[in-house]
Amino acid sequence: MSGENEQDGAPAEPSAGEQLALIRETVRRTKAPKARPRTWRGAPLAENLPVARVLVDKGPVHLDQLWDYAVPAELDTRARPGVRVRVRFGAGTGQVHSGRREGGGLLDGYIVERVATSDYTGPLAAIAQVLSPEPVLTPALLGLCRAVADRYAGSLADVLQLAVPPRNAGAEAEASPPPLPPPPRPRPGSWTRYPAGPAFLGALARGDAARAVWTALPGPHWPGELATAIAATLASGRGALAVLPDGRSAARVDAALTELLGEGRHTLLLAEAGPRERYRRWLAVSRGSVRAVVGTRAAMFAPVRDLGLVAIWDDGDTSHSDPNAPRPHARDVLLLRAVQERAAFLAGDLSRTVEAAQLVENGWALPLEAPRDQVRAAAPRIRTVSDTDQARDPAARAARLPSIAWQTLRDGLRQGPVLVQVPRRGYVPRLACERCREPARCAHCAGPLEATDADTLTCSWCGRTEENWTCAECGGTRLRAQVVGARRTAEELGRAFPGVPVRTSGRDHVLDTVPAEPALVVATPGAEPVAAGGYAAGVLLDGWVLLGRPDLRAGEEALRRWLDAAALVRGHDEGGTVVVVAEPTLRPVQALMRWDPAGHAARELGERAQLGFPPVSRMAAVTGPAEAVDGLLETLELPAGTEILGPVTVPADEPGTRQRRAGDPAPAARGGGRQPARRTREAAPGDTWARVLLRVRPGSGAALAAALKTAQAARLVKREGAAVQVRIDPPDIG
Numbered sequence: 001m002s003g004e005n006e007q008d009g010a011p012a013e014p015s016a017g018e019q020l021a022l023i024r025e026t027v028r029r030t031k032a033p034k035a036r037p038r039t040w041r042g043a044p045l046a047e048n049l050p051v052a053r054v055l056v057d058k059g060p061v062h063l064d065q066l067w068d069y070a071v072p073a074e075l076d077t078r079a080r081p082g083v084r085v086r087v088r089f090g091a092g093t094g095q096v097h098s099g100r101r102e103g104g105g106l107l108d109g110y111i112v113e114r115v116a117t118s119d120y121t122g123p124l125a126a127i128a129q130v131l132s133p134e135p136v137l138t139p140a141l142l143g144l145c146r147a148v149a150d151r152y153a154g155s156l157a158d159v160l161q162l163a164v165p166p167r168n169a170g171a172e173a174e175a176s177p178p179p180l181p182p183p184p185r186p187r188p189g190s191w192t193r194y195p196a197g198p199a200f201l202g203a204l205a206r207g208d209a210a211r212a213v214w215t216a217l218p219g220p221h222w223p224g225e226l227a228t229a230i231a232a233t234l235a236s237g238r239g240a241l242a243v244l245p246d247g248r249s250a251a252r253v254d255a256a257l258t259e260l261l262g263e264g265r266h267t268l269l270l271a272e273a274g275p276r277e278r279y280r281r282w283l284a285v286s287r288g289s290v291r292a293v294v295g296t297r298a299a300m301f302a303p304v305r306d307l308g309l310v311a312i313w314d315d316g317d318t319s320h321s322d323p324n325a326p327r328p329h330a331r332d333v334l335l336l337r338a339v340q341e342r343a344a345f346l347a348g349d350l351s352r353t354v355e356a357a358q359l360v361e362n363g364w365a366l367p368l369e370a371p372r373d374q375v376r377a378a379a380p381r382i383r384t385v386s387d388t389d390q391a392r393d394p395a396a397r398a399a400r401l402p403s404i405a406w407q408t409l410r411d412g413l414r415q416g417p418v419l420v421q422v423p424r425r426g427y428v429p430r431l432a433c434e435r436c437r438e439p440a441r442c443a444h445c446a447g448p449l450e451a452t453d454a455d456t457l458t459c460s461w462c463g464r465t466e467e468n469w470t471c472a473e474c475g476g477t478r479l480r481a482q483v484v485g486a487r488r489t490a491e492e493l494g495r496a497f498p499g500v501p502v503r504t505s506g507r508d509h510v511l512d513t514v515p516a517e518p519a520l521v522v523a524t525p526g527a528e529p530v531a532a533g534g535y536a537a538g539v540l541l542d543g544w545v546l547l548g549r550p551d552l553r554a555g556e557e558a559l560r561r562w563l564d565a566a567a568l569v570r571g572h573d574e575g576g577t578v579v580v581v582a583e584p585t586l587r588p589v590q591a592l593m594r595w596d597p598a599g600h601a602a603r604e605l606g607e608r609a610q611l612g613f614p615p616v617s618r619m620a621a622v623t624g625p626a627e628a629v630d631g632l633l634e635t636l637e638l639p640a641g642t643e644i645l646g647p648v649t650v651p652a653d654e655p656g657t658r659q660r661r662a663g664d665p666a667p668a669a670r671g672g673g674r675q676p677a678r679r680t681r682e683a684a685p686g687d688t689w690a691r692v693l694l695r696v697r698p699g700s701g702a703a704l705a706a707a708l709k710t711a712q713a714a715r716l717v718k719r720e721g722a723a724v725q726v727r728i729d730p731p732d733i734g
Helices: 002-009 016-029 139-151 158-164 169-175 189-193 197-205 221-234 247-261 275-286 298-302 330-342 354-361 372-379 387-392 403-413 486-496 545-547 554-566 587-594 597-611 627-637 700-719
Strands: 053-057 064-068 084-089 106-114 127-134 211-214 239-243 266-269 293-295 307-313 344-349 366-368 381-383 417-423 432-433 449-451 455-458 478-485 502-505 520-523 538-539 577-580 617-625 643-651 690-696 727-728
Touching: 053 084, 053 158, 064 084, 064 106, 139 158, 139 169, 139 298, 139 700, 158 298, 169 275, 169 372, 189 197, 189 221, 189 247, 189 455, 197 221, 211 266, 211 354, 221 239, 221 247, 221 293, 221 344, 239 298, 239 330, 247 266, 247 293, 266 275, 293 298, 293 587, 298 330, 330 344, 344 354, 354 597, 381 587, 403 538, 417 554, 432 520, 486 502, 486 520, 538 554, 545 554, 554 577, 554 587, 577 587, 587 597, 617 627, 617 700, 627 643, 627 690, 627 700, 690 700
Parallel strands: 211 344, 211 366, 239 293, 239 307, 266 293, 307 344, 381 577, 417 520, 417 538, 502 520, 538 577
Antiparallel strands: 053 064, 053 106, 084 106, 084 127, 432 478, 449 455, 617 690, 617 727, 643 690
């Protein structure tokens, strides 16, 4: 009985078809074994050029050199200069077998060249593996990366992590399309508004290395004008590269270029495209299939063949400065490319930085500007609180929204959308005690408190919620707003204008465009959407926030932000009006009212020349724990005439030193997909570090960078204390 029961309950044998399906599924789930890197013990070496000089992807500056490796005969045909390889690094001299060094960790690298013999007299390790036959590191790209590393006192490996995106095998397997023939020379179009515009396009079409600083007229035409300059360069048979501060502006130029030339002649390099797609596009550029590139900061290293034009838009935007070591600026990288590759250079902006003004003053570049009558017609009418307004309303200059601003909002809403720029995001980003005005701080980490809504207090450092706040100075429990953010402003305007749609655009949610219907658009600087047909009016609030920053660039940055927003408003001939709520006698406000960014930049440059500040001089910032900074200064062999400013105590959360806080976006990936930069030392909230500024005369910048790199390498070799952060030409010096 029991035997029969067991037989009855046994599972039925699967049929032949089911067995075949099961085998197929098992095979499908089984992963193919990966090829393991070999030590090549006893393997013969390549007969011709058996030594490869390899750049190992290891960032510390004391390892910034080429390392010699033996090339096995089996890898001879694939181990070409420029390809990615995997090598063993860090093996001691005792791990030698059959005349070949073995051991050590596996690291990626690039073959720079093949040579017949090595200067190293000991046994060489063999290249473990050729990761890809694609030569991604061209001689031109290698020379550019070396120049950038030398300028910024960094390592070549760190620069290459910014320049070469991570490999994607699927993208490499795809063939790139054949290149298209050069397009016909484009018509000048709106470039005729600039007296020297057609001549500049003609120089590009001839393949000349013209250099210009372009102050664009306000309005919607600049993307098309930049696209025309790229098309003129392509007509000469040379390549073009344009770097823009963000994906929104890059998309506008991409659309204009597609409309002008059609598909297939250019590519858009953005991190948002994803690792595979971005690498596929990068390979199309490297292989010569595409001759024009439009992209954001990482595109500054794009390997465009026969580069004829490098262009940068809005070079004062902080996003052009890479946060990853060695923190190069896109403008400086493109200047290096223009010189090395004998390409034309174009720096375009609605405003003008002091660096661009210096290029014009020393004659390296010529100005591309429109006559004053064109400027007056294209720019909106700029108003501020005048003496007459103050006579009618004595509290006008002290009010956050004076009567002239309210009137402009009401009049503008009858004609279309109205833009309101607010310098701070959030609800109430800065709070203080109502009784003693002491800034409100977190009881846990002493970070500044902010109101995320009408009922919640949150620390902007550690992200903790503060429920029962009490002032540490006077014991008060009531708070007042020091700064009002964009969300609170939108809430107040919504109550003041019932029935009018209120849209917000900021870091958490950026609008690209808004329709032409009447609406209030509250945006933070840099997040202003483009309105169809332009805004009817604009109000620039809280000018004191931008002007009051304790930084050398405060006035320049405020004017740049204001011009970017005001340029989205309809021109004077169409009735566009912009009100700036700021002290009318200040220089940036006066420059905005005259729409004279070039004059403002020239005056700023003159003052910096008198004071010896960048860009007239070269400067480096050394930041870190006080004992580490002192140790570096003791070993530093500075160029003659170097001035040492400091040390001074700075918060460890200053630009370039802070760690990522709760609520901050994740750091941008390196090279379009790699991990963030190697960090020197994380700072805890509330920590203070020491900072020293080193200033040298023009012409001594390279010597200063070399001295800093040498001192950093010596400290790393000896492991002397904590590492420090070195930044050449820091954008923020206080």
